[in-house]
Amino acid sequence: MEQNQEQVANKKEHDEKLARLNDVIGEFKGQPGALIPVLHKAQQIYGYLPEEVQYHIAQGLGVPLADVYGVVTFYSHFTMIPRGEHNIAVCLGTACYVKGAGELMNKIGDELGIKVGEISKDRKFSLEAPRCIGACGMAPVLTINEEVYGRLNADQLGELLQKYKQ
Amino acid sequence: MADSTHILICRGTACLSSESQEIQNELQNQLKNRGIEEQVRVVHTGCFGFCARGPVMVVWPRGTLYCEVRVEDIGEIVERHILGGKVVERLLYRDPKTEINTEKIDDISFFHRQVRIALRNCGLINPDDINEYIARDGYKALGQVLTGHSPEEVVNIIKKSGLRGRGGGGFPTGLKWELTRKSPADLKYVICNADEGDPGAFMDRSILEGDPHSVLEAMAIAGYAIGAQQGFVYVRAEYALVVERLEAAVNQAKEKGFLGKNLFESGFNFDIDLRLGAGAFVCGEETALITSIEGNRGEPRLRPPFPAQKGLWGKPTLINNVETLANIPAIILNGAEWFTGFGTEKSRGTKVFALAGKIGNTGLIEVPMGISLREIIFDIGGGIPEGRQFKAAQTGGPSGGCIPAKLIDISIEYDTLLEAGSMMGSGGLIVMDDRDCMVDIAKFYLEFMCDESCGKCTPCRVGTKRLLEILERITEGRGREEDIGLLRELGHGIKATSLCGLGQSAPNPVLSTLRYFEDEYIAHVRDKVCPAGVCRKLSKVRIIPEECKKCGACAKVCPVGAIKGAPKELHEIDPEKCTKCGACVEKCPFKAITK
């Protein structure tokens, strides 16, 4: 019974997302250079760009799937791996690097047992390494979901992770 | 309480990350509770540049600057300053050297050496309100141009001003406008390059967050001058706040009739759309950027034809950097001669730099060209923290090079920097001290370039990989004597044969660190030591017997149990087990362990 409800809820969510994606495709179809804006919106809807979504976009816009895949894999902002509940992005831009972001990244990786571009087994955390988010004045900087944390040292890091682990 | 009291709160990205939103809310609440919310105006602005001491706040009319303000401080600021007319001493800027507090923003050395043209409104106006921009002569230059100047005249003003591109290349802006103007076509485009790829730089971000209309106005002026009706801003998707503010600004400008049809009744039409980048450094390069807007993998194209001849969708396209554009309205309003009064003969005007790394005042500055590096680092930047030695500064990001301490008096101009083996670049300025290893820095930049190489041409795709491999083995103690020559040969080869500016400049950090710090490379290769103690595989953690007080703290903190010896016995480190993590070095209260 419970299983059923979950399935119904999943199906509903799936349909809703698909409807939103179709709206986006409708809005951009026929415009020159439509593919990248559509991918941006699709990633906002799904959180990532799995093969089915790419296929759907290719069909919808009338472009070859190979082109869609080519674009998705070219740009590092697009991802085919789902993000964790908490997405941690440790800036590895120059300003952060010289202020010890490399060490910070190692510590987080050890602590969570994942590497850059991976997601933890319980899907709670994923790890990214952007190059400069433009907050170099606060280096070293990391973001967890939408929150920016700056001027971090190793001790604060432990506390911070603890907060999100619960 | 003065009637004209207003409070400016920075809401740039750096300050926002330290709760400037909450601070503003609290301030507004407190003013309301005391019934004075009508008399005191609270304005959120873009970046002041003083990120090192954020969140910052300025209270006018006195111009009092408060640093590192926290939500808990707001009550005191309202009570004491706003109502009582006294200054809250403990929140003032304290000079770390003289330990003297300075109250007024204009008296602080960080600010008073600066000349603000591109940043003229940043930190002064609310970027979300077009009326504040208009009140500071916004869109006046566009009006003047459309009603009183021919397009040729506009091009001539820009040519006379001597403005050169601020995106890295330094190409004369007026000349670029003229070339694009003269290319015959039915359609033309203006593109603003806001891809800001240099990792460690945030000039363009701050301009767009603090004063988006200045760039939109400039694009419309450029459109009129070259004969285009459509503009695009290509902005990094990572810059969420920029995107939000730009979207709002475009809409407001349309509502007011500064964008759209028949501007200022002149018959001239101009529209602007945003395009988001998607995290590829090479898309900052103009031809790759154009390919990306067209909806493809952002691979560069061979030039010529230049974008001025054949750009977006095959049409003549003017592409300028954010900061270049931000200068335009000021030049039109004040005249070319006014602009040539700043800077030097070949480098007119000012340049915005993002100071970061081992420097006291990290943040954003705008200085006249021709200023010395020493003034930037020591007078404005407040010197190197923790009593460390200045070693080198990297300009131009991963395409640039380093300027060593011995050239600290170099004058900051396009040509002097090129001669020194670096470049002006877009404005990232990373300061390094004696604890930074130059080989490691070169490796860092190369890793970046290797990652970002689009793969279209072989010298860049394979060459940067080989360079990186050599650097990796040098930093891991497997370097060979002939590696240094090989780095040079390969570096020059890649520069000469790559398709676009990415590959042509990728070896620069290696070549420039080799030029000034060859002895450091030699130490890595020949003696297998890293003089700065950064390269882990080369460092040897050692206990100095004479200094060791046998307290046992190191053995306790060692995560791998590599330190032998009970308390009261001399300790020893087992080199086989030691991972050189440095935990013991930090822990030792007597500084008896070296790395």
Ligand SMILES: Cc1cc2nc3c(=O)[nH]c(=O)nc-3n(C[C@H](O)[C@H](O)[C@H](O)COP(=O)(O)O)c2cc1C
């Ligand atoms: C690899 C590479 C990356 C670049 N990145 C940027 C950038 O992030 N922002 C920018 O304005 N120009 C960048 N440029 C320079 C542009 O190609 C172009 O010269 C510039 O946008 C022209 O504007 P300007 O004349 O106003 O400087 C880059 C060039 C190369 C080769």
Ligand code: FES
């Ligand atoms: S280098 Fe990390 S925010 Fe800029």
